[in-house]
Amino acid sequence: MVWKMCILSLGMIAVSALPVVGEESSCLKYEPQVVELKGTLKQVVFPGPPKFRSIQKGDTPETYWVLALAQELCVQGDPGDELNTETEDNARSFQLILDNYDKYRKLVGKSTVVKGMLIHAFTGHHHTPVLLNVETIRKDPNKKVARPR
Numbered sequence: 001m002v003w004k005m006c007i008l009s010l011g012m013i014a015v016s017a018l019p020v021v022g023e024e025s026s027c028l029k030y031e032p033q034v035v036e037l038k039g040t041l042k043q044v045v046f047p048g049p050p051k052f053r054s055i056q057k058g059d060t061p062e063t064y065w066v067l068a069l070a071q072e073l074c075v076q077g078d079p080g081d082e083l084n085t086e087t088e089d090n091a092r093s094f095q096l097i098l099d100n101y102d103k104y105r106k107l108v109g110k111s112t113v114v115k116g117m118l119i120h121a122f123t124g125h126h127h128t129p130v131l132l133n134v135e136t137i138r139k140d141p142n143k144k145v146a147r148p149r
Helices: 002-016 101-107
Strands: 027-029 034-047 061-076 088-097 111-120 130-139
Touching: 034 130, 061 111, 088 111, 101 130
Parallel strands: 027 061, 088 130
Antiparallel strands: 034 061, 034 111, 061 088, 111 130
16 A cells, blocks of 8 residues: 555656646757746856856856746757757756847846747857747746735
8 A cells, every 4th residue: 555655656746847838748849839938037147258168267258047947847859950959858947038138127036937939059159058039028927925014
């Protein structure tokens, strides 16, 4: 009886680890599929040119926004796609491709839902393996905010 409960518990843990986005598959797909991801919107400084390795050693600082997830996701590569061939099994941070930072600036540091399409990194200016080309960003409606009484 105890082993049945252990198996049931493990099954429930496995199901809760699946991404709650898009398709029934455990992996997301690259563009043109549209996805919605929930995470914390962060502003991060990465090392840029000339070597893209260390700001302390002279690389130019590059500031980008990143969506940081609570758990890792899988993004399935497509061998027929010239850009998005690689599968990323442990994607947890997604650099955002965004036109209007001012529109969303008040959401930095907050739990958000970002809608858009995924692409694989292909330049030195891409600092996460998978990037999210943003359509919209909104505050996470399920995140409770503590208010003073």
